[in-house]
Amino acid sequence: MAFKxxxxxxxxxxxxxxxxxxxxxxxxxxxGWSVEVSRIMQDPYANFNLTVDDQEWLVSCAxxxxxxxxxxxxFLVEAVGPCxxxxxxxxxxxxxxxxxxxxxxxVWIFLGRIITGGVGFMLTTVAQPLLxxxxxxxxxxxxxxxxxxxVSVGMLLVYVLARFLDWxxxxxxxxxLLFPVTVGVLFVPESPYWLLKKGKEKLALRALMKLRAPEHDVxxxxxxxxxALNQHAQHSSFLQQFRSLKxxxxxxxxxLVTGIFILRELGGAMVIFMYAVYFFENAGVTIDPFTCSVLxxxxxxxFTxxxxxxxxxxxxxPLLIVSSIVCGGALFVTGGVLYSDDQGVGWVPLTAVMVYVASFGLGTGPVPWILLGExxxxxxxxxxxxICTSIFVISLFLVTQVFPDLTIAIGLRNAVMVFGAFELLLALVAFLFLPETRGRTLEDLQHAFVGSSALTPFTHATREGYTPAYGSTFPSTSQVMEKVH
Structure with a gap:
């Protein structure tokens, strides 16, 4: 009844x-589609041959x-609205x-990969602040x-399909799968923040009424x-936002958020996800690499x-700090096993990678994207x-592009150790500079980095995990049930 x-x-x-x-x-x-590159290379019916350079570019060109x-x-969000x-x-x-x-x-495969990659990463850039x-x-x-x-569902879907279907x-x-999604998004109310910035107050009120319960003080x-918007009316247009960055x-x-994204990618997450088959083949794991990708x-x-x-x-x-430390430890264990060259412990790299992936799903994966919106x-x-996501994509491109050459130059074991060091550095940056955003309204967080205590974490969130906003408290479960019935 309480959940209801x-x-x-x-x-x-x-x-x-x-x-x-x-x-x-x-x-x-x-x-996730990056694993299909190995399928294409093994396809006897393909009318083209993939070189090693083609493989690298097909993975990273997205x-x-x-x-x-x-x-x-x-710019596009400000022009037409996120939804x-x-x-x-x-x-x-x-x-x-x-x-x-x-x-x-x-050529057409590369073109399709570029289009889907450009749109795919752009969708996350738009969706996270909108949420x-x-x-x-x-x-x-x-x-x-x-x-x-x-993102995890999409990756897993491709991994499973790659296990049973042709590429x-x-x-x-x-x-x-994107067709029903396109239709469904048409029925989502536009962001009330964007509507108010455009002077469409009635539409903003209507959007809030569609998003909130009748009992909410809209x-x-x-x-x-x-x-909150009136305090910064001079920065309402996209071009004027550049001036406000000073x-x-x-x-x-x-x-801070950009730095977190850079360290996240230098920690090797996307290398493991996009080069999963290659990674497991070269880490001495005896299980079928495509099965490992599904795992x-x-x-x-x-864990997400x-x-x-x-x-x-x-x-x-705390989730970001702890998960980064665990991710770094798991990578150091993997690198240590690779240094030992013991063929009888092939299960250890797989186990360590699973610990890394689990910890990534708990904190290092989702938290930076949440911070992007908050x-x-x-x-x-x-x-x-x-700015944050474009630099994130540049980091992602560089890491995935140079990874094969990096493993040739310094070896997979040393590359894994380097990734682990960046994970620990991410934990240190979060510990020193990241404020807690749990339970704070966007209007509160707007002042999180202003003043002498700008980088001091918030410590006065309420026990339930949020602070009442908009001049009133959220109704309790019993109050909601009374109004519903």
């Missing part, structure tokens, strides 16, 4: 968030155009998947964790958002789900998200 009352009060924003999150499935399939699409996404932009870019993604599946030309603006503080952590979970069929499924929330309260969180996908999905459940209780900061101040949220 909780869900009744929040079901509208939950349903809208889930529909937005489904668009991020494309990001997961783009990352990030090339994504550098530009993520950098330009902030409308999601529905517009999903169609090219479907076309890109069809290019890959239906062609017999390597933060749509959700109330008490469920923002849970719902903001869903994009990372959907063309797997690719076609990835494209067809007028008070709308007034709070309006006041303010410490705006550039500090952008630099990796399942492990990441399960656990993270979504506990993150509003445990907080973002820590970036409202005046520069679109621009800040573009």
């Amino acid at each position: 009352g909780w869900f009744i009060y929040r079901w509208r924003q939950i349903c809208a968030s889930c529909m937005v999150v489904c668009a991020v499935l494309c990001t997961g399939t783009v990352v 990030g090339v155009v994504a550098i530009f699409t993520t950098a330009g996404s902030g 409308r932009l999601l529905s517009l870019v999903l169609l090219p993604a479907m076309v890109g998947w069809i290019f890959i599946a239906a062609t017999e030309s390597l 933060a603006e749509m959700c109330t503080a008490d469920v923002r952590g849970l719902l903001s964790s869903l994009p990372e979970m959907m 063309q069929s797997t690719t076609l499924v990835c494209g067809l 007028d008070s929330e709308l007034s709070s958002i309006r006041d 303010e410490p309260g705006n550039y500090r969180p952008v630099v 990796v996908g399942v492990c990441r999905l399960v 789900l656990i993270s979504a459940v506990v993150i509003d209780r445990l907080g973002r900061r 820590l970036l101040p409202t005046p520069v949220r679109s621009l800040g998200a573009s």
